[in-house]
Amino acid sequence: MIRFDRVSKRYPPGIDALSNISFEIDAGARVVIEGHSGAGKSTILKLIAAIERPTGGAVLLSGQNVGALKRQAIPYLRRNIGLVFQDQKLLFDRNAFENVMLPLSIAGFPPREAAQRVRAALDKVGLLAREKALPIALSGGEQQRLAIARAVVGRPNLLLADEPTAHLDDETAADVARIFTEFHQVGVTVVIATYDTRLFPDARRIRLDHGRHVERSAA
Amino acid sequence: MTIWLAQHGAALRLALTRLAAAPLNTLLSLLAIGIALALPAGGQMLLGNGMQLARNATPQPQLSVFMVPGADSKATAAVADHLRHHPQVRSVEALAKEDTLARMKSSGGLKDVIEVLGRNPFPDAFVVTPGKDDVETMESLATEFRQLAKVGHVQLDSDWVRRLNALLKLGRTGVGLLTLLLGAGLVAITFNIIRLQVVTMRAEMELSRLLGATDDFIRRPFLYYGSVLGVAGGIFALGLVAAAAASLNEPLTELTSLYGLPLDFAGLPATDAGLLLLLAAGLGWSGAALSLQQYLRD
Numbered sequence: 001m002i003r004f005d006r007v008s009k010r011y012p013p014g015i016d017a018l019s020n021i022s023f024e025i026d027a028g029a030r031v032v033i034e035g036h037s038g039a040g041k042s043t044i045l046k047l048i049a050a051i052e053r054p055t056g057g058a059v060l061l062s063g064q065n066v067g068a069l070k071r072q073a074i075p076y077l078r079r080n081i082g083l084v085f086q087d088q089k090l091l092f093d094r095n096a097f098e099n100v101m102l103p104l105s106i107a108g109f110p111p112r113e114a115a116q117r118v119r120a121a122l123d124k125v126g127l128l129a130r131e132k133a134l135p136i137a138l139s140g141g142e143q144q145r146l147a148i149a150r151a152v153v154g155r156p157n158l159l160l161a162d163e164p165t166a167h168l169d170d171e172t173a174a175d176v177a178r179i180f181t182e183f184h185q186v187g188v189t190v191v192i193a194t195y196d197t198r199l200f201p202d203a204r205r206i207r208l209d210h211g212r213h214v215e216r217s218a219a
Numbered sequence: 220m221t222i223w224l225a226q227h228g229a230a231l232r233l234a235l236t237r238l239a240a241a242p243l244n245t246l247l248s249l250l251a252i253g254i255a256l257a258l259p260a261g262g263q264m265l266l267g268n269g270m271q272l273a274r275n276a277t278p279q280p281q282l283s284v285f286m287v288p289g290a291d292s293k294a295t296a297a298v299a300d301h302l303r304h305h306p307q308v309r310s311v312e313a314l315a316k317e318d319t320l321a322r323m324k325s326s327g328g329l330k331d332v333i334e335v336l337g338r339n340p341f342p343d344a345f346v347v348t349p350g351k352d353d354v355e356t357m358e359s360l361a362t363e364f365r366q367l368a369k370v371g372h373v374q375l376d377s378d379w380v381r382r383l384n385a386l387l388k389l390g391r392t393g394v395g396l397l398t399l400l401l402g403a404g405l406v407a408i409t410f411n412i413i414r415l416q417v418v419t420m421r422a423e424m425e426l427s428r429l430l431g432a433t434d435d436f437i438r439r440p441f442l443y444y445g446s447v448l449g450v451a452g453g454i455f456a457l458g459l460v461a462a463a464a465a466s467l468n469e470p471l472t473e474l475t476s477l478y479g480l481p482l483d484f485a486g487l488p489a490t491d492a493g494l495l496l497l498l499a500a501g502l503g504w505s506g507a508a509l510s511l512q513q514y515l516r517d
Contacts, residue, residue, distance in 0.1 A: 072433070089426045102427065110225070
């Protein structure tokens with residue numbers, strides 16, 4: 001499903017975030033990208049979602065060269081990807097329901113069907129009772145779950161999560177990890193960038209060190 | 220199609236929500252746009268009334284053709300013939316020098332003076348009404364008649380019409396310039412209003428892009444916002460113009476009636492008002508589009 005073919009990413013002024021990375025991720029896989037802070041984990045996710053373009057090599061998603069996509073085509077690519085951002089990017093002037101609604105409004109869903117999907121997504125992450133709450137009124141774990149609900153509401157077949165358990169206590173982090181496992185079990189390809197691999201013990205691992213691919217261990 | 224409609228409806232609703240969310244800002248923006256539009260609209264209204272006044276007040280403009288004092292009747296008849304058969308002349312009134320003399324004698328004070336002179340000081344004359352009364356025709360006819368044999372003097376009776384027309388032309392140019400300037404001002408106003416919105420909504424716009432929003436999707440509510448602001452400002456401007464018209468009506472009618480000029484003071488015609496709203500919407504839209512182009516480029 002995802003193929004990195006000798007991918008490099010260099011940020012000005014000559015900082016190599018990724019050097020000559022090659023790997024493949026099959027559809028339906030669950031993969032953890034691990035490494036220290038600054039190892040290039042986030043960059044890999046950004047390259048898959050066409051938020052960044054590679055400076056060398058090719059990133060292929062379902063056979064499509066993501067780095068060569070026209071600007072106008074990128075929105076449609078992103079609609080098939082669920083993104084959980086490191087900083088969550090929740091809108092603090094909208095309640096939980098409206099935050100999760102946003103991707104469906106963007107994709108142009110009919111309002112009634114969209115509302116059903118939003119409630120289903122909120123239910124899945126255990127926030128259905130809090131749909132009217134503003135993000136500021138939610139705990140850290142709830143905010144993270146809300147961000148996940150927003151990522152999956154469009155029923156993407158690929159879920160990308162950047163440090164989804166950072167800043168969460170162990171119990172809440174385990175809770176969040178369980179949600180990802182559930183999505184994986186229903187066939188969603190899940191790619192998680194994290195420094196804390198203990199939460200995903202049976203996932204395939206891609207280890208990065210200073211932008212280089214170090215080893216690969218299958219589970 | 221229904222999705223397209225729903226998205227546009229949603230964008231319009233969002234624009235209205237944003238307008239309603241900051242009532243003071245909206246009000247002040249409307250004030251600025253309204254005044255900017257009221258000036259050319261008011262000018263257009265005054266101009267329209269000026270033109271109406273000119274039309275009503277202008278009698279048929281005429282040319283007076285005077286023969287040289289010693290011209291014989293043969294020359295006079297030739298000129299009369301030429302004038303009567305000229306294709307651009309509608310009618311000719313001949314004033315024989317004897318008739319003029321009789322008329323002048325009968326009109327009081329001049330009688331003694333004329334008798335002292337001992338001979339008829341008046342030339343034969345013609346009052347010519349041209350077929351068309353525009354300035355160019357009048358001028359060219361006057362030039363042509365001056366060339367005729369034994370014609371002493373040709374006078375245009377339309378000088379004041381020319382002055383009024385020149386004044387109205389100046390007015391039209393002025394209103395045109397004002398429209399251009401304040402239209403550009405309106406674009407600048409919406410540009411800045413939208414730019415401020417973009418700054419405050421940057422996070423949301425960024426996020427929408429990450430979630431798969433097209434440029435159109437991001438642009439749409441702002442374009443509606445700009446257009447709605449323009450139209451609402453236009454309505455405000457029409458209100459201002461109507462208020463000005465109501466307060467001007469009585470004193471202006473009184474003033475013109477003192478000069479014996481009939482003035483039926485009219486507000487801005489419906490077509491002009493419609494045009495103004497259309498223009499306002501277009502300019503608001505353009506301001507928003509310019510503002511967003513800057514944001515969406517990077």
